[in-house]
Amino acid sequence: MLAEVALVPVCVSYAAVVVLVALVTASASGTTPGGQPGLAQALGSGIPLWLAVHLVPLTIGGVPLGVLPLAPAAGVAVLVAVLARRGVVRLAALPGVDGADAAHDARPDRWTSLGVPVVAAVAAVHAAAGVLAAALLTPDTATIPADASPAAAGTVAGLLAALSAAAGVAGPCGLGARVRTLPRWVARGLRAGLGAAAATVAGGAALLLIVLLAHAEAVAGSFAAIAPDVGSGAGLWLLDAAYLPNAVVAASSWLLGPGFAVGGVVAAPTGATPGLVPPLPLAALLPSGPPPTWAGLAFALPLAVGSAVGWLLAPVGAGDVVGRGPSRRPGQDLLRRVRPVLVAALTAGVVLALAAGLAGGRLGSGPFDPVSVPAGPVLLAVIAWIALPGAVVALLAAPTEAPAGGRGTRRASAPAAAEEVSAVPEDSEEVDDGDEVDDTEDTAAADAAGAADAGEADDTDEAAHADDEAADPHRA
Incomplete structure (x- = not known):
């Protein structure tokens, strides 16, 4: 059962890559996917693409490629998480296993022993597959002239699989029970921080959609110039879809203020440096001049997110307010109102900084290198946008209970x-x-x-x- 959970994601991801490469190659060259030349090319191309899907940095033709697509990596992570959760549940149902009747009992002391073997097995198999795939990338056997470090391939692929499997088994292994043991203000701050990160990313996706629609004619012209036939057009569509989450993260960084850069081209609401852009449809995000007049309105979104966090975490009743007794000091009420907002700001900042770090990287050695979404400035910007307005709103908010008798104070x-x-x-x-x-x-x-x-x-x-x-x- 552990072998099934660990091997299925590796095989499924490689098979999916091979099938896509075979279909694109067949539509571009006019051969059938089952033909020997197309199949051999797909099998050879699937190795470096499998590594790219697992976020392993590559060297193609002697130039580095560190900007890796986040969409297929997210798909692999979801697949690993689902199979890991299923494996833990099936292991718990086996007779004679400690916690076999724990389907309705997620106590951590009974489920930890089941989750650790699953996570370890998944991580070990993916690490071994990464080392093997990197070792197979030789000039004689590789269809794409790619190379990768076996140590880096094993580490990155194993870490991605371990984190995904841990996320999958967190529920059955009693993560909810552990969260309930945390102080209430910590749990509320964590939930609000994750919601703030999701709202910021949603705003970035909306901005990206608006920009792409505004430049629809330029995007269509880019497709017609780069991919005039059906096969190359399908490949370009798949490439853009794979890098779409990277563009969303870059747009979110633009909304927060730090912006992003592609080589010498810099884009931010406060300023922009135009220059040579890559010939891709997603290059519509890159500026061709100074920021528009409405660029300052972009800060309304993070300001609204921070204010909403403060409102949601503000005291909702007299029971949430310190100072009921004469021994309470006003500073205790101040700290109690602010500390969940700080937890939310730190949580959202770490999540978005991690996404920013994964969205960028090296892109050859030419004018488009590197693609940078600065993780450090994103972390500081998120903390500032959430902590400052959120703390102000939380401090000014009063308990929502209606005052008795219509008076200003509740008695x-x-x-x-x-x-x-x-x-x-x-x-x-x-x-x-x-x-x-x-x-x-x-x-x-x-x-x-x-x-x-x-x-x-x-x-x-x-x-x-x-x-x-x-x-x-x-x-x-």
Whole structure:
């Protein structure tokens, strides 16, 4: 079963690459995919392309190629994750396996022993396949004059497979249970950070679509000039689709401010350096002049994302606000409001910086080298765009509970206050890690409740006495 989980992604990815190469070659040359020349060419070309799909840097014709397509790499990662999850579930269902009846019990102590062998097997097989594929790239056997370092191929392919398999088995291995043990503000910050990263990438995709539609005529002319026949056109379409996520990441970096560069061509909302662009349809992203007048509006998206994070992480009720007792200091309320926003900013920054690092790389040794989406500036920009407006919104936001009686401050009744204080130690989600309710607060709340009850009793006695006096004026 472990062999199936580890070998199937390697075989399926290589077969998919070979089939695509055979179809493109056949449509371009007029031969059938089953013919011996086309099949041999596809089998030889599939080796370096399999390495490129696994993000292994190549050297083609003596020049480096480090800008590798993210779309097929994402497909391989999803395939590995799905098969790894399926393998863990099937292993758990075997009789005699510890945790065999854990299909409805994802405790980490019963599932970790099942996930580790799956991740290790998948990583080992992909690393071995990467080393073997790099060793087979010789001038005598390779159809494409490509070369790769066996050590780098094994490391990169094994790491990609290990991370994908770990993501697949995270759920069955009890990641949800581990996340629930984290402080509530950490879990909320992680979720908000992932959502902010997704929103930023979605904005980059929308920007890329707008630019491509605005330059639709230039894109069509590029296709007609580079790929006039059906076979080369299909190959160009596949190449553009494979690099489409790279372009989306570059557009997201442009929205954040750092921008991107292709050789000497630099594109950013604050400035641009035009120059020679590669003859590809995706080159419509590259500037041919100074930034447009609306370029400053691009900063509205990260500003809106940061403000939304602060709004979502702001206190939603009096139970989320520190300062109920006299021993609480205002600084504690400030820290409690800001710290989940900082976690969200750091999470989104790390995710987008990793994507930026994978989207760029070397592109030959000519005027288009290198393709740069700066990971460090992207990390700092994301943290700034989320932390600053998010912290301001979180600090200014008030609890959303409606004030009693239409007044500006919410006043809780004495029994409700006593019930809230007595329930605080029992509700783990309302008390963050390290925040303990002081005994002085309990005593003060109890005294307040008793005083309120006594006041209500005195008011009742006075009302009854007034009624008696009204009924019998001589008693006055």
